[in-house]
Amino acid sequence: MIEVDIRIARPGFTLEAAFSAPPAGITALFGRSGAGKTTIIQAVAGVVRPVRGRIVVDGTAYFDADRHIDLPVERRRVGYVFQDARLFPHMSVERNLRYGERRARVAPFIGFDPVVDLLGLRALLGRRPHTLSGGERQRVAIGRALLAQPRLLLMDEPLAALDEARKLDILPYIERLRDVMGVPVLYVSHSIDEVLRLSDRVVALAAGRVVAAGPVAEVMSRPDILPVVGRFDLGTILESVVVAHDAAYGLSTLGFPGGELRVPLVDVPVGAPTRARVRSRDVALALQRPEGVSVTNRLPAVVSGIRAMEGAYVDVEVAIGPSALHAMVTRESLDRLALRPGMPVWALVKTVAVDSRGASLSPPDDPGLIAQG
Amino acid sequence: MLTPEEWTAVALSLRVAFWATFWSLPAALAVALVLARTSFPGKGLLDGLVYLPLVLPKVVVGYLLLVMLGARGLIGQYLDAWFGIRLIFTTAGATVAAAVVSFPLTVNAIRLALEAVDRGLETAARTLGAGRLDVFLTITLPLMLPGILSGALLAIASALGEFGATITFVSNVEGQTRTIPLAIYSATHMPDGDAMALRLTVVSIVLAFGALLLANLADRRIRRLVGRA
Structure with a gap:
């Protein structure tokens, strides 16, 4: 269990954050730049000292202002993967990897060879950091952090410095690490896609405060994370399963509790869990089942909640079976349709608007992944 | 090529x-x-003190050394009484003068190198379990090597060229304190010293050039070693 309850004061910025994370899986710290994500993991690592509060990992107090505990960085056993890799330029890849391994204060439970194989580093061992590509550097940095036998892995936007293609290269490695290594991860990201694809839980931050925390689909579907994602990216995450692929049309059908969605082809096999993201602004509501429209997904629903937002907009939550879907409509439409809780409606979702590429909960066991890269 | 007297000056330098x-x-x-x-x-005071020999006239530096470290100097009298160390007219004294004059240059070169070391790498090393001393020895120091090397080169060059402080502090004694610059100075005061002055000048140039080449070579090797090439 990772428990954080800290206050950090800097000129012009105060962070006041409390959350806990389970001792396994990936917990994303999600928010815009300046929200305080990096500051939090710096405090967990011991690089930044809070003015008050406590940080406890697996029962070990890293920091406790009241008890005057402030464990030095090198004794916290956190593997820190920095945005800029920070490989030691005067050492080979292998010596970089061994640096933390040699200094580990516990009997090794993460071996050199498994890490090298997991991250595809075998061919790079003799190379020097400046000869590596950005993606290779980041993989070495992840391996180096793992080999220090960490109790907890801190990843600070490890993909932010990479282009899209490199990101897609690295993501499977992080997924495998999550599934194989059994080290809990705090993963800092400002990318919804990354959070949806990798993490189990999320702590949403804005302006140094925790806005919401919990399971990814639940938190990322809440309309009150508006300050975190902005109005255009508010939406609903539906934990779903691939029901069928339609290669001829390039579409997939996803099943979620209460209904099905036709979406652009998803790159995972039938039966695989997938997170579908439907932006609230892409959902329309109708009183009757509309005919003669191009919209494929017409889902019978019941209005379950109405929540005024700033300006012209209203968030309407509708229930589709046990699932909830959010629609952003104007106040004018709300009045025109006289929407109120309990009313049956049709929720309309354009297939092309559904974003389900960032979704791979537990990736299929594909040994080919190791050979990539 | 060189007379025994000139060889002595070169070896001493x-x-x-x-x-x-x-x-x-x-x-x-x-x-x-x-x-x-x-x-x-x-x-700030320490900072100023370190750089003082750089801005003071070298003769003043030499005189201050004389006042402090001379046979009856503030510190010098105890050096002699307790340890039997005499600096006046000795090679040890010439070495002290050269060291003091070159000190600010060396400090500056090393300081610049230190400030150029990415502190993020040190933080990374600490998260990997290395204590402060460990980090210094395995990360900071190796990455500073080019700076330390250039500091050493500056020190050697400035020591080879030291004149004012040396002649004021330990005088111009053949075989003891008469380094190349002092020997050239002496030669120019001798009626037929031109040839000697010229030969020692050539030696000076060769030494300086050799040191530069050597430093250049070492610098490139070290830079490759620390991954900056």
Whole structure:
């Protein structure tokens, strides 16, 4: 269990954050730049000292202002993967990897060879950091952090410095690490896609405060994370399963509790869990089942909640079976349709608007992944 | 090629330059660390003190050394009484003069190198379980090597060329304190010293050039070693 309850004061910025994370899986710290994500993991690592509060990992107090505990960085056993890799330029890849391994204060439970194989580093061992590509550097940095036998892995936007293609290269490695290594991860990201694809839980931050925390689909579907994602990216995450692929049309059908969605082809096999993201602004509501429209997904629903937002907009939550879907409509439409809780409606979702590429909960066991890269 | 007297001056210069650098380098490293990495009241004073020999006339530096370290100097009398160390008219004294004059240059070179080391790498090393001393020895120091090397080269070059402080502090004694610059100075005062002055000038140029080439070579190797090439 990772428990954080800290206050950090800097000129012009105060962070006041409390959350806990389970001792396994990936917990994303999600928010815009300046929200305080990096500051939090710096405090967990011991690089930044809070003015008050406590940080406890697996029962070990890293920091406790009241008890005057402030464990030095090198004794916290956190593997820190920095945005800029920070490989030691005067050492080979292998010596970089061994640096933390040699200094580990516990009997090794993460071996050199498994890490090298997991991250595809075998061919790079003799190379020097400046000869590596950005993606290779980041993989070495992840391996180096793992080999220090960490109790907890801190990843600070490890993909932010990479282009899209490199990101897609690295993501499977992080997924495998999550599934194989059994080290809990705090993963800092400002990318919804990354959070949806990798993490189990999320702590949403804005302006140094925790806005919401919990399971990814639940938190990322809440309309009150508006300050975190902005109005255009508010939406609903539906934990779903691939029901069928339609290669001829390039579409997939996803099943979620209460209904099905036709979406652009998803790159995972039938039966695989997938997170579908439907932006609230892409959902329309109708009183009757509309005919003669191009919209494929017409889902019978019941209005379950109405929540005024700033300006012209209203968030309407509708229930589709046990699932909830959010629609952003104007106040004018709300009045025109006289929407109120309990009313049956049709929720309309354009297939092309559904974003389900960032979704791979537990990736299929594909040994080919190791050979990539 | 060279007369025995000239060989003596050359050998003495090299000895003085080597030992002056050898002793001042660790001290310069320590002072550079303090100046670059710590802050305390009175740091400005230390900073000024370190750079003083650079801006003072060298003759003044030599005179101050004489006052402090001379046979009856503030410190010198105890050096003699307690340890039997005499600096006046000795090679040891010439070495001290060269070391003091080159010190600010060495400190500056090392300090710049230290400030250029990415502190993020040090943080990374600490998260990997390395304590502060460990980090310094395995990360900071290796990455500073080019700077330490250029500091050492500056120290050697300035020691080889030291004149004012040396002649004021330890005078111009053949075989003891008469380094190449002092020998050239002496030669120009002799009626037929032109040839000697010229030969020693050539030696000076060769030494300086050799040192530069050597440093260049070493610098490139070290840079490759620390991954900057």
